[in-house]
Amino acid sequence: xxxxxxxxxxxxxxxTVRDRLFYLVGFFGVALVGASMVLSPLTVGAQxxxxxxxxxxxxxxxxxxxxxxxxxxLVRKEMDRHTITTVLTKPVGRTDYLIGKYLGLALTLTVxxxxxxxxxxxxxxxxxxxxxxxxxxxxxxxxxxxxxLTSAAVAFxxxxxxxxxxxxxxxxxxxxxxxxxxxxxxxxxxGLSQDVIMVAYRILPDLEVFNVRSEVVHGDAVGAGLxxxxxxxxxxWVIVFLVVARALFDRKEL
Amino acid sequence: MSHPRAVGNGPAxxxxxxxxxxxxxxxxxxxRRGAPAVADVSLEVRRGEIFAxxxxxxxxxxxxxxxxxxLVRPDRGRITIDGVDAARPESRESxxxxxxxxxxHENLAARELLDFYGKLLGLSREQRRERTAECxxxxxxxxxxxxxxxxxxxxxxxxxxxxxxxxxxPRLLILDEPxxxxxxxxxxxxxxxxxxxxxxxxxxxxxxxxVPDVEAIADRVAMLRHGRLAEIKDLSSRPPSRCFRIVAAPxxxxxxxxxxxxxxxxWTVTETTSDRWILDVVGAGNLGALLAELDQASAxxxxxxxxxxxxxxxxxxxxxxxxxxxxxxx
Numbered sequence: 001x002x003x004x005x006x007x008x009x010x011x012x013x014x015x016t017v018r019d020r021l022f023y024l025v026g027f028f029g030v031a032l033v034g035a036s037m038v039l040s041p042l043t044v045g046a047q048x049x050x051x052x053x054x055x056x057x058x059x060x061x062x063x064x065x066x067x068x069x070x071x072x073x074l075v076r077k078e079m080d081r082h083t084i085t086t087v088l089t090k091p092v093g094r095t096d097y098l099i100g101k102y103l104g105l106a107l108t109l110t111v112x113x114x115x116x117x118x119x120x121x122x123x124x125x126x127x128x129x130x131x132x133x134x135x136x137x138x139x140x141x142x143x144x145x146x147x148x149l150t151s152a153a154v155a156f157x158x159x160x161x162x163x164x165x166x167x168x169x170x171x172x173x174x175x176x177x178x179x180x181x182x183x184x185x186x187x188x189x190x191g192l193s194q195d196v197i198m199v200a201y202r203i204l205p206d207l208e209v210f211n212v213r214s215e216v217v218h219g220d221a222v223g224a225g226l227x228x229x230x231x232x233x234x235x236x237w238v239i240v241f242l243v244v245a246r247a248l249f250d251r252k253e254l
Numbered sequence: 255m256s257h258p259r260a261v262g263n264g265p266a267x268x269x270x271x272x273x274x275x276x277x278x279x280x281x282x283x284x285x286r287r288g289a290p291a292v293a294d295v296s297l298e299v300r301r302g303e304i305f306a307x308x309x310x311x312x313x314x315x316x317x318x319x320x321x322x323x324x325l326v327r328p329d330r331g332r333i334t335i336d337g338v339d340a341a342r343p344e345s346r347e348s349x350x351x352x353x354x355x356x357x358x359h360e361n362l363a364a365r366e367l368l369d370f371y372g373k374l375l376g377l378s379r380e381q382r383r384e385r386t387a388e389c390x391x392x393x394x395x396x397x398x399x400x401x402x403x404x405x406x407x408x409x410x411x412x413x414x415x416x417x418x419x420x421x422x423x424p425r426l427l428i429l430d431e432p433x434x435x436x437x438x439x440x441x442x443x444x445x446x447x448x449x450x451x452x453x454x455x456x457x458x459x460x461x462x463x464x465v466p467d468v469e470a471i472a473d474r475v476a477m478l479r480h481g482r483l484a485e486i487k488d489l490s491s492r493p494p495s496r497c498f499r500i501v502a503a504p505x506x507x508x509x510x511x512x513x514x515x516x517x518x519x520x521w522t523v524t525e526t527t528s529d530r531w532i533l534d535v536v537g538a539g540n541l542g543a544l545l546a547e548l549d550q551a552s553a554x555x556x557x558x559x560x561x562x563x564x565x566x567x568x569x570x571x572x573x574x575x576x577x578x579x580x581x582x583x584x
Binding site for chain 2: 004
């Protein structure tokens with residue numbers, strides 16, 4: 001059973017490699033070096049902070065781009081192209097298939113973030129800042145956030161089309177980062193709007209949990225407790241979205 | 255009614271059972287149910303036979319096959335493969351399937367694709383290497399193993415589709431319109447391949463709307479009309495027959511065919527006018543004799559067309575009956 005899931009995961013990974021998705025890593029490197037060269041002279045004495053901030057930010061945004069382009073298409077594309085039928089007529093269950101596809105893209109994102117991380121470490125090392133565990137933690141948390149968004153994109157894609165799924169995932173990314181501000185805003189309001197915001201706060205993932213860029217840029221430590229808590233929180237949300245995706249997938253006629 | 259989940263052997267002698275299958279697709283934004291695509295279909299497929307699903311377009315053939323393969327969820331009914339509930343992935347351990355229009359990952363080469371499917375079937379690396387080579391050779395694609403799917407013609411894809419269906423030496427081979435869209439040579443190769451698989455001991459279930467294809471290889475045929483099973487016919491004991499229709503222009507001097515023609519039991523005169531004869535004949539030997547007679551009579555043969563035999567007549571008659579019942583009287 002596991003070998004079939006892994007076979008699907010590896011096939012998905014190879015497909016993304018063939019789709020030249022890793023060109024984005026090169027783009028990241030060029031963008032990071034370019035941005036550092038342009039912005040550093042404008043911020044005397046804060047070059048290392050600029051490099052770290054731009055590096056971590058662009059890593060998250062390029063990862064999001066991959067999630068939007070590939071994640072929302074992950075299973076839908078196979079359904080639209082009918083390539084899924086020959087796979088599911090082998091002794092492969094829909095759960096194995098879904099998890100395999102998800103793990104394949106997760107592997108792609110992991111390798112991509114790891115490569116970007118190497119470039120990032122190289123770029124930061126050339127400044128006065130010494131990249132350490134906090135930087136590693138920030139990169140790891142960025143990956144976790146992308147994995148949640150991927151699972152959400154897959155679930156959305158069973159509800160709506162590919163394009164709308166990408167829009168919903170992008171909206172989740174934005175709202176997920178604004179939830180704390182919205183909660184604070186709700187505390188100042190009353191009535192229905194407060195209730196709506198509080199419901200959203202409770203039922204949507206708080207993606208700020210994974211944002212430690214500010215700590216890293218200012219040289220603060222990122223504690224193991226935070227990393228551990230974020231890991232459980234992230235895995236929990238991935239499971240929730242995948243369970244929803246599996247339930248919706250079950251209703252699909254192929 | 256809930257059905258117990260069966261695991262183990264199916265009914266003696268049958269590899270596939272479909273019991274009271276009903277499927278209605280949801281339509282539109284609100285997901286309203288339309289007319290059933292398949293209604294109350296029950297059948298049993300015996301081990302080692304070639305079983306055909308014959309029906310017009312939209313008769314429910316593909317839906318029945320998809321339900322057997324777990325691709326669509328039946329509203330009602332129970333399907334078992336070798337005694338295992340068809341909804342469970344294990345039921346497909348020893349099943350091979352060729353869809354009507356096989357779609358594959360375009361970036362893969364034929365052998366990469368087969369290797370991937372081999373992994374899904376749980377074959378070892380050695381088995382995958384061996385079976386990939388064997389299956390590609392079996393469908394005449396051994397020299398195209400490295401060709402990317404995107405560079406393959408429709409016929410090549412069909413062959414690769416067949417190769418992946420044969421990869422695990424399936425006990426049950428399911429094919430959706432395997433000969434549609436193929437040239438005469440391709441059709442013959444598919445037919446020969448299916449007969450070879452039958453000799454190996456495989457059970458074959460295929461759908462078709464082409465009666466001669468069914469008559470040529472099927473042991474039994476289930477005729478589907480408008481989603482319902484009209485009847486199941488046993489063709490295995492029937493002598494192979496092929497019906498031909500000949501259209502000829504009578505010689506200028508001739509008036510009507512002589513009584514000798516009309517009385518000859520080997521053919522039937524369907525139409526005789528001053529400018530056209532239409533004759534139906536069963537069997538290639540009789541066809542030769544009739545063509546010789548026409549030649550002797552100096553009649554110009556305009557057309558010789560192969561037609562289905564009794565099965566086609568019955569199939570078309572059934573469709574016409576259904577159509578007559580559907581058309582409201584004025």
